[in-house]
Amino acid sequence: MEGLTRKLRNAGLVAAKLVIAGLAIALLATSPEAQAKYASIVIDADTGEILHEVNADGMNYPASLTKMMTLYLAFEALDNGQLKLDQKLTVSTHAASRAPSKLGLEPGESVAVRDLILALVTKSANDAASVVAEGLGGNELAFAERMTQKARKLGMRNTVFHNASGLPDPGNRTTARDLATLARALYRDFPDHYHYFSTREFVYHGAVHANHNHLMSSFQGMDGIKTGYINASGFNLAASAKRDNRRLIGVVMGGESARARDAHMAQLLNNAFASRRSDTMVAKAEEPADVESAPPAPAKRGIAARAVSALSPVSRAEAAPLAGDAGTLRKVGERVGQLQHWSVQLGAFSHHAAAEKAAASVTKLPVAKGKSVVILEPAKTDTERLYRARLVNFTKQEANAVCSSLHKRHLKCSVVAPLDRS
Numbered sequence: 001m002e003g004l005t006r007k008l009r010n011a012g013l014v015a016a017k018l019v020i021a022g023l024a025i026a027l028l029a030t031s032p033e034a035q036a037k038y039a040s041i042v043i044d045a046d047t048g049e050i051l052h053e054v055n056a057d058g059m060n061y062p063a064s065l066t067k068m069m070t071l072y073l074a075f076e077a078l079d080n081g082q083l084k085l086d087q088k089l090t091v092s093t094h095a096a097s098r099a100p101s102k103l104g105l106e107p108g109e110s111v112a113v114r115d116l117i118l119a120l121v122t123k124s125a126n127d128a129a130s131v132v133a134e135g136l137g138g139n140e141l142a143f144a145e146r147m148t149q150k151a152r153k154l155g156m157r158n159t160v161f162h163n164a165s166g167l168p169d170p171g172n173r174t175t176a177r178d179l180a181t182l183a184r185a186l187y188r189d190f191p192d193h194y195h196y197f198s199t200r201e202f203v204y205h206g207a208v209h210a211n212h213n214h215l216m217s218s219f220q221g222m223d224g225i226k227t228g229y230i231n232a233s234g235f236n237l238a239a240s241a242k243r244d245n246r247r248l249i250g251v252v253m254g255g256e257s258a259r260a261r262d263a264h265m266a267q268l269l270n271n272a273f274a275s276r277r278s279d280t281m282v283a284k285a286e287e288p289a290d291v292e293s294a295p296p297a298p299a300k301r302g303i304a305a306r307a308v309s310a311l312s313p314v315s316r317a318e319a320a321p322l323a324g325d326a327g328t329l330r331k332v333g334e335r336v337g338q339l340q341h342w343s344v345q346l347g348a349f350s351h352h353a354a355a356e357k358a359a360a361s362v363t364k365l366p367v368a369k370g371k372s373v374v375i376l377e378p379a380k381t382d383t384e385r386l387y388r389a390r391l392v393n394f395t396k397q398e399a400n401a402v403c404s405s406l407h408k409r410h411l412k413c414s415v416v417a418p419l420d421r422s
Contacts (some may be wrong), residue, residue, distance in 0.1 A: 035059065035232075038178040038254045038404050040264070042272045043238065043263035045247035051272045054407075054415060055400050059158065060253045063228030063236050064124045065174070066100075066166030069147045070180050071120055074113070074132050075190040082136070094140065095130035099167055102127040103204060117193075117342075118202040123209040124227065126165040139368050140164055151178065154185050168230050176251040183225055183238045183249045197224025197240070214258070215239060217264050221273075227258075235253040235261040243273050341392060342399040343374070344406075345414035346384040355387040362391070367405040385402040390416065 039055035076169025077083040088110035096107045103125045121129035123383035128141050137143025147161040156178035202209045212227040221241040228236035235255035250269050349355040359373045371391045378385040403413040
């Protein structure tokens with residue numbers, strides 16, 4: 001009898017373990033999948049203030065932006081004495097076999113830590129990433145686990161790393177917000193090493209390897225930090241620039257080409273630098289090609305951040321902020337109460353007819369068909385009379401999705417937070 005009881009108990013334990021394993025597999029299967037889609041964020045490196053964001057929490061593949069975490073752990077090892085810049089690390093067969101981009105390291109070759117860091121920053125060398133990973137973690141998988149653990153400690157809640165390079169792996173995932181957090185941590189935590197990201201070129205065994213971040217030579221104040229691309233991710237970029245003692249960090253993910261990604265990053269950073277470091281940012285705008293012929297309105301800066309929390313480029317007319325006085329707001333066909341939901345601003349125009357024309361053109365598109373339209377009259381505090389065209393009554397997620405779809409049609413838009421009337 002006792003033997004039968006023991007067998008039943010063991011059978012029960014086995015069944016329980018199978019159930020737990022099944023639940024774990026089910027949970028992994030239902031976790032959000034990364035995908036290549038547009039996402040962007042701009043933050044102030046000193047304060048962490050968010051100056052712009054679109055789809056910042058959407059899951060994406062990091063590609064070679066993964067190497068920022070590899071470098072974070074390498075810099076940490078330099079500071080705690082685990083590594084030295086002139087220390088040589090041995091190249092394994094696994095590291096040498098990694099797919100390009102790579103230095104072409106051979107198994108058994110010894111490479112100085114300094115050269116490995118420069119290879120990661122400029123060439124984005126995948127073989128160098130694996131050498132660093134094995135030197136610090138014993139093997140790349142164990143090092144990737146350390147990378148994920150460090151991500152959690154830094155506040156990167158939605159990031160998982162499965163390798164040190166960002167080469168294709170379905171388990172790699174991150175968000176624009178998490179990568180901005182990492183870029184800021186590199187700047188904050190390693191003032192003695194951050195200069196590596198501004199390296200324009202690196203010479204190894206007679207070959208010159210140029211930095212993949214082409215904005216380094218074309219954008220005023222740019223000094224890092226990392227580019228990335230795989231088919232599944234699109235063209236990614238984390239960038240840092242400093243002007244007038246103010247440093248900004250931007251992340252763009254899911255770009256259609258390196259040139260388009262770079263141009264968009266430059267636009268986002270220029271807009272943010274042009275804004276005052278205050279509660280309100282006015283984003284410069286560029287007109288949708290088929291909607292508005294009115295002359296552009298001049299830029300306006302700052303009042304009532306509660307009325308506008310995030311503006312990104314939309315039309316040639318300025319997407320000017322609104323005063324917090326709800327009494328200055330009137331619109332066509334709907335109640336002002338709709339401004340207490342998220343909206344998508346299509347532009348700010350000098351003429352009412354131009355604002356209506358812009359809205360009518362956009363609402364013909366499938367993504368905006370049937371959406372409610374608001375034309376906001378100029379606010380009492382406006383020095384330039386501007387009529388603001390908006391699609392209204394969205395959740396934050398819906399507004400970001402609509403704006404992202406318009407971006408893909410080269411019609412840029414602004415996601416505007418609800419009006420706070422408290």
